Amino acid sequence: MSHDVVALLAESPGRRSLMDALAAAGPDLRVRLIAEGTVVHLRDGSGRLVLAVQAAQRLAVSAEADRLLTDGISDGLPAQPLWVEVRATEPPGTDTAATARRFAHALVERHGGVVWEPESRLPRDDAHLLGATDHPAVSVLTARNAVLVQDRPLVPLSSWLVDALAEHGRRGLGLQLVTPSTSLVTHALRWFLSRPGATWAVRAPDGRHYDGFNGLPLVWDPATGFVPDPGVDAGEGPNEAFRASADEDLGTHLHVDLRVDHPVDEHLELGGTVELLAEHLAGAPPAVWGVCEPLSRAWDAAQVTAMARHRSPRETLLAFTGRPGSAREAVGVREEGVRPFAGSLRVSRTPSGVRERILFSVGHRSGEEPDLEALTPLVRELASRDGLRSMTVHRALGRADLAYAPRWAGVSVPVGLAVGSEGVLEAGRRRALAAPVAGTAFGSPMTPLVWYRIGDGVEADGWDRFRELMDHLRPR
16 A cells, blocks of 8 residues: 655755655665656665655645645645645555654645645555555556555546556556445546556455446456456345435536547647637636646647657647646535636547547536536537547436546436538438437538537436447448
């Protein structure tokens, strides 16, 4: 397992104060610089990793700390505090948490700020999860998976996680994240865990484990890690902890999955479609972005484009959110018309150009209806810009702050589908406009984009209508 401590600093630490804090953590520990000095390892006399410290990063807005740590933790801090994350490995018989705590407090005493440390919720009785490896995030390595254990209330898509996937993914290993049933994951991490090769293993109060997305029982296999329990009767269903959602006051999520193709152009700027979605569906522009959480950069489409160009032809994956603080407002007073939102952007090369794949989610409080009428003008604007390949919109129950709990919240229901001009040509224009779901054409009369409004996302036959539509549109 591992133990996380975060120091939010009012001032940037210098090299001298960093070395003093490392000495306060453990004067007998050896210092090793990793990744060109952006990560510091502290190791004991046997070479075993005890503590890993990331270089301080300045947040674009202090409210990002409220979102990921504790509401109000940034009160009294500068508008752009520095975030220093410390991860202590937990080898048996060693109090490495105290080592991490000493380091963080030494920095705060010198530079001002606050120390955040989560209350432990995971019992330390799973022998197969109590180990430590040479990577600060990975507790166990099996022949097929790297297993990470996170014991904190809200688990983000941290740089530790991203680095673990990069390091072990190159060797063909999957990633398994273990959390207690009381933990939530951020929107960015949920998207990350839904990818092939990833598993969210949740420890239930009864000591068993289940899949955080479907609730089905998992058991430990020494050669693999967590696997579906082969000894469970198919009629037994999900773990009781996964089904315990009746007491939650859930709001509504509107999920948009959108693909846009662009021709190669030296003047191409990415991110404009993200801004358009935010304007129409959330009432505010994107605020911060990054490749891991905390999202430390103020939203800037030019910077997003520059990063994608630098990484091309490799894919670029990043996350973004709306105005920080909207998660707090999700359960309180919020600016009229502004809703919390979060999403991810994947930029990749295609044979003919560049593709943006955007997953965009907007949160609504319990009793608050999403503005589905905003979808038609959104599609009209997308049609005027060219390049839309497809867009699907679904409605689902979920927390208004867009954090995700490992509990049942029902299934999403289709609201609408937009098919770009290329898809309309493949299906045939006449056939596309004679679909079983009425379509509205936008753009060029000869090569239109067609928007199909399936329903409001609450109809019992929503999925039947969606499947019927998709069968109709498939080229003969």
